[in-house]
Amino acid sequence: MAKQRTFFLLSGLILVVVFAVVYYGVNLTSNLGKSKSQVTSENASKRLNKLYSGISVKKAEPIKGQIDLDPADVAASLPDISKYPIAVDNTTELFAEIFSSTEKSGSGVDGWLTDVATEFNKANIQVDGQAASVKVRNIASGTAADYIKSGKYVPDAFTPSNELWGEMVKASGVKTNMVAKRLAGNVPGIVIAKAKYDALVEKYGAVNVKTITDAIANNEFAMGYTDPFASSTGLNFLVTALTSFDSADMLSEKAIQGFEKFQANVPFVASTTIQMRDAAKSGMLDGFVLEYQTYVNAAELESGYVFTPFGTRHDSPLYALGDLPKEKLGVVKKFAEFIAQEKYQKLAAERGFNQLEDYKSELPAVSGDQLSSAQRLWKEKKDGSKPIAAVFVADVSGSMDGEPLNRLKESLLKGQKYLGRNNSIGLVSYSNDVTINLPIAKYDTIQQSLFVGAVNSLQAGGGTATFDAILVALKMLQDESAANPNSKPLVFVLSDGETNEGNSLNDIKELIELYKVPIYTVGYNANIKALQNISSINEAASINADTDDVVYKLGNLFNVQL
Numbered sequence: 001m002a003k004q005r006t007f008f009l010l011s012g013l014i015l016v017v018v019f020a021v022v023y024y025g026v027n028l029t030s031n032l033g034k035s036k037s038q039v040t041s042e043n044a045s046k047r048l049n050k051l052y053s054g055i056s057v058k059k060a061e062p063i064k065g066q067i068d069l070d071p072a073d074v075a076a077s078l079p080d081i082s083k084y085p086i087a088v089d090n091t092t093e094l095f096a097e098i099f100s101s102t103e104k105s106g107s108g109v110d111g112w113l114t115d116v117a118t119e120f121n122k123a124n125i126q127v128d129g130q131a132a133s134v135k136v137r138n139i140a141s142g143t144a145a146d147y148i149k150s151g152k153y154v155p156d157a158f159t160p161s162n163e164l165w166g167e168m169v170k171a172s173g174v175k176t177n178m179v180a181k182r183l184a185g186n187v188p189g190i191v192i193a194k195a196k197y198d199a200l201v202e203k204y205g206a207v208n209v210k211t212i213t214d215a216i217a218n219n220e221f222a223m224g225y226t227d228p229f230a231s232s233t234g235l236n237f238l239v240t241a242l243t244s245f246d247s248a249d250m251l252s253e254k255a256i257q258g259f260e261k262f263q264a265n266v267p268f269v270a271s272t273t274i275q276m277r278d279a280a281k282s283g284m285l286d287g288f289v290l291e292y293q294t295y296v297n298a299a300e301l302e303s304g305y306v307f308t309p310f311g312t313r314h315d316s317p318l319y320a321l322g323d324l325p326k327e328k329l330g331v332v333k334k335f336a337e338f339i340a341q342e343k344y345q346k347l348a349a350e351r352g353f354n355q356l357e358d359y360k361s362e363l364p365a366v367s368g369d370q371l372s373s374a375q376r377l378w379k380e381k382k383d384g385s386k387p388i389a390a391v392f393v394a395d396v397s398g399s400m401d402g403e404p405l406n407r408l409k410e411s412l413l414k415g416q417k418y419l420g421r422n423n424s425i426g427l428v429s430y431s432n433d434v435t436i437n438l439p440i441a442k443y444d445t446i447q448q449s450l451f452v453g454a455v456n457s458l459q460a461g462g463g464t465a466t467f468d469a470i471l472v473a474l475k476m477l478q479d480e481s482a483a484n485p486n487s488k489p490l491v492f493v494l495s496d497g498e499t500n501e502g503n504s505l506n507d508i509k510e511l512i513e514l515y516k517v518p519i520y521t522v523g524y525n526a527n528i529k530a531l532q533n534i535s536s537i538n539e540a541a542s543i544n545a546d547t548d549d550v551v552y553k554l555g556n557l558f559n560v561q562l
Contacts, residue, residue, distance in 0.1 A: 065452030171368025431462030
């Protein structure tokens with residue numbers, strides 16, 4: 001009996017070992033000849049399918065809506081100007097209001113103009129026998145230009161980061177009078193990781209915009225830049241890059257072909273400088289654009305990166321706008337003279353301005369009309385041969401009932417005017433369950449009508465299965481990718497950020513990381529931190545919709561990403 005037991009035990013052990021060897025061998029040979037990324041992709045797909053199978057997914061009947069063919073109304077989307085803070089208030093009845101770019105009208109190292117304007121208002125400056133002062137409003141150059149060009153709000157004067165915005169304002173028909181070509185010196189540049197910089201020098205002999213665009217076109221350099229519709233540095237880089245392809249005509253067919261090849265290998269265009277900096281910290285970028293004044297004040301950058309100047313200088317010109325009364329124009333001129341004093345220029349140097357004085361602008365004169373054409377070209381060509389496939393994920397849980405859902409609908413209906421027609425768009429909504437309101441399809445007139453109809457039909461009620469809905473969006477995008485391998489997937493989640501049903505972020509975070517799909521979030525009466533946690537996984541932006549500029553913000557976001 002003892003021998004029999006021993007025999008059976010040994011036989012069982014042998015069977016287990018044989019089974020383990022066979023199982024391991026099958027798994028090992030099933031992955032032979034496959035790359036690590038293929039294996040990872042297959043595992044991710046299995047995981048996604050398993051989680052998807054546990055979700056209750058419904059499909060809505062398509063509903064066509066009435067589309068508005070008028071172009072986007074920038075003026076209507078801009079909030080009241082009070083949204084943008086007064087950095088320095090006027091102290092006299094005679095004053096000039098000045099829009100100032102944010103790197104100089106904030107606080108601390110970014111508060112140079114704020115401090116100078118405060119001193120000006122204390123100095124008892126007289127214009128035609130009257131005490132004069134200035135009011136300085138802190139507002140990004142691109143946003144300020146939108147207010148001025150659209151006529152929504154035109155201040156007395158404007159000091160953007162560079163002259164490009166002044167040219168665009170002039171081309172829009174607003175009278176401009178350059179009072180000062182320079183308030184304080186600054187230079188835009190490409191900030192490059194030192195090891196990559198050394199590698200570029202070794203291969204190309206030098207680092208400049210031409211060698212960098214060549215390296216990007218050859219897929220040797222991963223660089224990010226900012227929205228050329230909103231960012232001074234982004235606009236400057238766009239026109240500099242176009243000029244590098246054809247110095248005689250930046251809008252020629254040669255320049256366009258060069259740009260398309262270059263842009264096809266640009267991994268990241270950021271909506272904001274903060275978003276771009278976060279992407280750089282993650283290690284996904286070899287380089288990114290930044291002004292020198294910001295660079296020199298960021299200790300974490302100076303040691304490991306090299307700054308390479310490009311394009312036109314950012315010397316903060318000062319323009320008087322419109323037909324100003326003689327007294328107001330006098331205030332603007334007195335302010336420019338006050339700023340030019342040596343002690344205030346020294347203060348600028350202490351804050352990081354007035355550096356790299358030997359750098360001369362490399363960009364030829366560019367008209368406002370050319371700049372607008374360059375922006376339109378960028379919008380049309382920025383995705384190259386990789387059209388966007390995006391799924392909007394709308395929270396219709398009970399907590400979104402009323403005003404939050406109304407604002408969500410308004411955001412989508414007005415924001416959709418910024419969607420590129422070559423892209424493919426889908427819509428998902430969720431409460432306890434998930435509904436595919438609109439399968440992914442090219443955003444032609446028919447799809448636009450179906451999108452509008454689907455958005456208008458959204459109704460609130462029930463629990464909140466946010467991460468189930470994100471999984472459904474990922475599954476839709478994976479199916480789209482199988483049919484159109486060149487598409488670039490994106491997800492936009494519009495929600496209050498709360499989740500009380502279905503999967504959790506921990507359940508799906510690894511999948512989001514593996515698929516590398518950026519998930520942009522828009523919060524309505526929201527737990528913003530929860531939404532930021534989702535967006536931060538793949539360096540996407542998060543927007544707080546509880547402000548009256550949400551449509552404008554979304555327009556900018558869609559302009560960049562779609």
